[in-house]
Amino acid sequence: MTTAPRLRRDAQANVEKLRAAAIAVFSRRGLSAPLEDIAREAGVSIGTLYNRIGSREDLIDAVxxxxxxxxxxxxxxxxxxxxxxxxxxxxxxxxxxxxxxxxxxxxxxxxxxxxxxxxxxxxxxxxxxxxxxxxxxxxxxxxxxxxxxxxxxxxxxxxxxxxxxxxxxxxxxxxxxxxxxxxxxxxxx
CATH class of the missing domain: 1.10.357 (Tetracycline Repressor; domain 2)
Known part of the structure; x- marks a missing residue:
């Protein structure tokens, strides 16, 4: 069994910012809130969201x-x-x-x-x-x-x-x- 490589500190920080932003935005606007709004609130690009989290469903499951x-x-x-x-x-x-x-x-x-x-x-x-x-x-x-x-x-x-x-x-x-x-x-x- 292989383990996933550990993320760099900045990448891990981006994941945590995305999780916090997703919780805040989803709680205010529902699960259909634009992912761009979550990335913006986290202070990262939409590409970072997709790269670090994946799909909307992956983000939902993460939070x-x-x-x-x-x-x-x-x-x-x-x-x-x-x-x-x-x-x-x-x-x-x-x-x-x-x-x-x-x-x-x-x-x-x-x-x-x-x-x-x-x-x-x-x-x-x-x-x-x-x-x-x-x-x-x-x-x-x-x-x-x-x-x-x-x-x-x-x-x-x-x-x-x-x-x-x-x-x-x-x-x-x-x-x-x-x-x-x-x-x-x-x-x-």
């Missing part, structure tokens, strides 16, 4: 732990801290929508706009696995309608993600999403 890691861990902790399956699922949905609304990069991640960013997709898969587990737990507890599926959960989150960043979306989108979730609870809930 996923910084962009999504802590936020998704916090989401998981807050969700699982709830007492009941219903409260857990409600918390998961509300927190996921809040993340999508407040963080353009997280919204892009949850909408899977960059399927070739492997680490990003893995983080999304872990979150969606938690959502599927919460749906199953709510079904087992008898508080969630049997016809509300994991696919329904993903659809609700997709609708919220799309609407929350579309300036042309009707103002009532959140009310419709909330009503969709409210209608899924059983009488036992």
């Amino acid at each position: 996923v732990p910084d962009i999504a890691g802590a936020k998704l861990r916090t989401l998981r902790e807050r969700t699982l801290a709830q007492d009941t399956p219903r409260a857990q699922l409600e918390t998961f949905i509300a927190e996921m929508i809040d993340l999508q609304r407040s963080d353009p990069a997280m919204n892009d991640a949850m909408l899977r706009r960059y399927p070739d960013a492997v680490l990003l997709i893995n983080a999304c898969e872990r979150s969606m696995a938690l959502g599927a587990e919460l749906v199953a737990n709510a079904h087992t507890a008898g508080v969630l309608a049997e016809d509300f599926t994991t696919d329904d959960l993903m659809t609700v989150l997709w609708m919220a993600g799309m609407a929350s960043h579309d300036p042309g979306a009707p103002d009532g989108w959140r009310r419709v999403v909330d009503r969709s979730v409210s209608a899924a609870w059983t009488a036992r809930a």
